[in-house]
Amino acid sequence: MFSAQRIPNPNLDNTVRPSPDPEQSMTTDTPAPGDTINGGVALVRALEREGVDVVFGLPGGATLPIYDPILDSSMRHILVRHEQGAGHMAQGYAHATGRPGVALVTSGPGATNIVTPLCDAHIDSVPMVCITGQVPYAAIGTDAFQECDTTGITMAVTKHNFLVTEAADIPRIVHEAFHIATTGRPGPVLIDIPKDIVDANNPRSAMQWYEARDSDMELPGYRPAGTGDPDAVRAATELIRDAVRPVLYVGGGILKARAAEVLLEFAELTGIPVVTTLMARGAFPDSHELCLGMPGMHGNYTAVSALQESDLLVSLGARFDDRVTGRLDGFAPDAKIVHVDIDEAEIGKVRKVDVGVRGDAKLVIEALIECTKEMGVESQAERGAWRSTLSGWQERFPMFYEQSQPGDLLKPQYVIEQLRDSNPADTIVASGVGQHQMYASQYWKFDHPYTWINSGGLGTMGFSIPAAIGAKVGMPDRRVWAIDGDGCFQMTAQELVTASVSKIPIKVALLNNGYLGMVRQWQDLFYDERFSGVELGPDVPNYVKWSEAMGCAAIRVDSPEEVAPAIAEANEINDRPVVVEFRTDPRENVFPMVPSGRTNSDVVVHPAQRGE
Amino acid sequence: MPHNRFHTIVTTVENKPGVLARVAGLFSRRGFNIESLAVAPTDDESFSRITFTVDVESAPLEQVVKQLDKLINVVNIRELDPQSSVDRELMLVTVEVEEGHRSTVLELVDEFRAYVLNENQREMMLSLAARPARLDEFEELLRPYGIVELQRTGRVALPSLEEKS
Ligand SMILES: Cc1ncc(C[n+]2csc(CCOP(=O)(O)OP(=O)(O)O)c2C)c(N)n1
Ligand SMILES: [Mg+2]
Numbered sequence: 001m002f003s004a005q006r007i008p009n010p011n012l013d014n015t016v017r018p019s020p021d022p023e024q025s026m027t028t029d030t031p032a033p034g035d036t037i038n039g040g041v042a043l044v045r046a047l048e049r050e051g052v053d054v055v056f057g058l059p060g061g062a063t064l065p066i067y068d069p070i071l072d073s074s075m076r077h078i079l080v081r082h083e084q085g086a087g088h089m090a091q092g093y094a095h096a097t098g099r100p101g102v103a104l105v106t107s108g109p110g111a112t113n114i115v116t117p118l119c120d121a122h123i124d125s126v127p128m129v130c131i132t133g134q135v136p137y138a139a140i141g142t143d144a145f146q147e148c149d150t151t152g153i154t155m156a157v158t159k160h161n162f163l164v165t166e167a168a169d170i171p172r173i174v175h176e177a178f179h180i181a182t183t184g185r186p187g188p189v190l191i192d193i194p195k196d197i198v199d200a201n202n203p204r205s206a207m208q209w210y211e212a213r214d215s216d217m218e219l220p221g222y223r224p225a226g227t228g229d230p231d232a233v234r235a236a237t238e239l240i241r242d243a244v245r246p247v248l249y250v251g252g253g254i255l256k257a258r259a260a261e262v263l264l265e266f267a268e269l270t271g272i273p274v275v276t277t278l279m280a281r282g283a284f285p286d287s288h289e290l291c292l293g294m295p296g297m298h299g300n301y302t303a304v305s306a307l308q309e310s311d312l313l314v315s316l317g318a319r320f321d322d323r324v325t326g327r328l329d330g331f332a333p334d335a336k337i338v339h340v341d342i343d344e345a346e347i348g349k350v351r352k353v354d355v356g357v358r359g360d361a362k363l364v365i366e367a368l369i370e371c372t373k374e375m376g377v378e379s380q381a382e383r384g385a386w387r388s389t390l391s392g393w394q395e396r397f398p399m400f401y402e403q404s405q406p407g408d409l410l411k412p413q414y415v416i417e418q419l420r421d422s423n424p425a426d427t428i429v430a431s432g433v434g435q436h437q438m439y440a441s442q443y444w445k446f447d448h449p450y451t452w453i454n455s456g457g458l459g460t461m462g463f464s465i466p467a468a469i470g471a472k473v474g475m476p477d478r479r480v481w482a483i484d485g486d487g488c489f490q491m492t493a494q495e496l497v498t499a500s501v502s503k504i505p506i507k508v509a510l511l512n513n514g515y516l517g518m519v520r521q522w523q524d525l526f527y528d529e530r531f532s533g534v535e536l537g538p539d540v541p542n543y544v545k546w547s548e549a550m551g552c553a554a555i556r557v558d559s560p561e562e563v564a565p566a567i568a569e570a571n572e573i574n575d576r577p578v579v580v581e582f583r584t585d586p587r588e589n590v591f592p593m594v595p596s597g598r599t600n601s602d603v604v605v606h607p608a609q610r611g612e
Numbered sequence: 613m614p615h616n617r618f619h620t621i622v623t624t625v626e627n628k629p630g631v632l633a634r635v636a637g638l639f640s641r642r643g644f645n646i647e648s649l650a651v652a653p654t655d656d657e658s659f660s661r662i663t664f665t666v667d668v669e670s671a672p673l674e675q676v677v678k679q680l681d682k683l684i685n686v687v688n689i690r691e692l693d694p695q696s697s698v699d700r701e702l703m704l705v706t707v708e709v710e711e712g713h714r715s716t717v718l719e720l721v722d723e724f725r726a727y728v729l730n731e732n733q734r735e736m737m738l739s740l741a742a743r744p745a746r747l748d749e750f751e752e753l754l755r756p757y758g759i760v761e762l763q764r765t766g767r768v769a770l771p772s773l774e775e776k777s
Binding site (some may be wrong): 151152155156159160163180219220221222343344345349 | 625638
């Protein structure tokens with residue numbers, strides 16, 4: 001019923017990128033089942049069997065015995081400069097490939113340094129497995145050197161964690177960890193391994209090798225959801241059929257379920273418009289005529305208002321985050337809710353639902369498609385008025401910023417537009433957190449799934465550079481741009497050393513506004529322009545020299561004419577990372593904006609679009 | 613009545629280190645207090661039963677219960693409705709019995725079907741297994757004599773048996 005132009009999808013990407021065949025990538029000394037080996041070798045072999053091709057890590061006393069067998073492994077080890085980097089790289093790798101990222105860090109400070117990425121992966125449902133060294137089993141609880149209660153500390157920021165007490169458990173627990181990380185609602189799983197059970201010189205490390213299989217797993221309490229309840233699917237389909245102002249509210253779960261293709265089919269079948277949340281950018285092509293773009297605090301006017309005015313929200317793998325709903329008691333007051341989620345605890349958590357369907361998003365959407373076809377596509381309600389309302393809004397309130405006057409500093413939005421227009425559509429973009437993140441999400445055109453990587457739930461400054469590195473490692477043939485702020489850059493820039501040394505040629509667009517811009521914006525708008533603790537200054541550090549010192553090519557851009565040539569130059573450099581520093585206007589604020597504590601009806605557009 | 617805010621949750625969990633901390637953590641992160649807690653292995657030693665009572669509004673409780681169910685080590689979880697379940701708790705209490713109070717305390721022991729476990733000239737240790745409200749009553753009646761020490765186990769509960777035809 002809807003003739004939409006199909007976006008060509010070159011090799012992209014509804015399947016998880018296949019991992020190397022474990023049988024091909026065996027270590028030279030492959031143990032046979034029953035062979036007596038040590039726990040360290042068993043760990044490395046078990047990781048290889050899970051298809052792990054790369055490990056991001058940094059060694060220490062407690063992981064020395066694991067690092068020895070890694071030398072003989074086919075797995076690539078990437079030596080990071082800070083364990084937070086290892087965690088975000090594992091996340092970036094997972095976001096881009098769909099396969100779990102793996103980080104390996106030592107006990108104590110190694111483990112505490114990776115708590116932030118674990119929390120980030122937990123809230124954004126990113127599959128990763130983190131292995132931490134631990135002091136010898138007998139020393140646990142004695143305040144031994146570099147001991148910390150890693151499983152205690154990470155309990156609340158992982159989907160699950162394990163303390164391994166016997167070498168013989170290693171293959172089984174590794175298999176369980178990957179199973180838990182990648183099934184159901186994905187998430188980070190941590191395995192804490194005491195040194196003695198992996199140390200070849202310790203008799204406690206001796207174990208008989210076995211290849212752990214699904215039947216070896218001991219997880220009686222773990223039952224990830226599969227297909228949705230057919231009655232609920234039918235009830236949902238009826239609500240959808242009868243709705244006159246429906247919106248498909250699409251969240252990151254669609255990407256986790258590899259459901260972008262069936263989503264496109266469902267949207268085209270029903271003709272229902274789609275919003276993609278910050279976590280779901282690219283899950284539905286921005287250039288599709290049914291796409292309304294991003295809703296939420298900095299969403300565009302039409303997406304924000306479509307949710308607000310709808311009579312039915314079909315939430316697909318989204319979780320009614322406060323950045324999307326605005327003030328909850330005024331959110332989408334007329335909307336009935338269909339909530340599809342793999343996680344029972346999400347359904348009805350924030351907003352009461354009319355129909356909840358617990359299940360894998362891809363399977364549930366397939367069932368919705370089937371059910372819609374059974375009912376007859378022609379029975380869909382008439383939605384012409386809704387479509388013209390939406391296109392009226394789009395015409396009246398497009399994304400807008402004022403171009404800079406000659407001699408002014410660059411507009412950050414202009415930089416993003418230029419980047420967008422000078423890179424292929426399948427370029428992977430990893431962003432930091434702040435104004436630059438919002439500009440990137442707003443002004444890039446995402447037409448392919450798995451091309452947008454960001455820290456949505458936790459909002460972790462410093463995410464972009466390591467995440468971009470992880471993505472590039474997982475997708476070496478794709479161009480990867482990190483879009484970063486000056487504040488974020490200073491948090492994790494040292495991973496550019498990792499990128500240089502390990503030959504991971506990412507590109508960094510550094511939007512240097514000399515401020516912690518997003519905080520400045522709030523002080524500008526809500527604290528009477530009393531700027532407190534937000535000024536970084538644009539000149540120190542010297543980003544070009546710093547980047548060059550880290551082995552990168554570096555370019556500084558001050559004026560609009562230089563933007564496109566600098567990007568072109570950066571795109572020519574593929575033997576090392578490149579940093580392009582754009583000097584941008586600190587006075588620029590992100591619009592539209594739903595001020596916190598207000599409803600989506602109070603969305604504030606750019607000053608120049610206001611009034612009448 | 614504040615009492616209808618009390619909810620009894622029964623979970624079957626894997627009998628492994630750290631599981632209780634995981635369960636308790638989901639309550640503490642929200643600032644919910646666990647009023648009463650009882651943990652022991654079930655008839656199958658690889659599983660434990662955790663029974664706890666919390667003083668929480670129903671809506672947030674439903675959310676916590678769903679999150680508990682997500683814990684990998686939690687096998688099963690349900691809320692027991694007081695109308696259709698039986699609960700018991702055990703109390704040990706040492707009470708002063710000087711100045712001729714021995715016989716009145718023994719009368720209470722009789723009335724409540726408690727037991728005397730241990731005694732000397734000045735003190736008596738009693739045990740009572742009953743409904744938690746009944747323990748409250750017993751405790752109140754003993755208080756005037758002087759409670760030296762008191763320990764309750766936390767309630768355990770099972771669903772009531774249905775009529776079999
Ligand atoms: C680790 C961390 N600390 C603090 C914050 C709060 N915060 C959010 S955005 C922001 C400013 C980011 O500055 P910058 O990287 O320069 O980006 P800009 O907003 O200027 O584009 C801050 C401090 C955060 N999100 N993460
Ligand atoms: Mg900044």
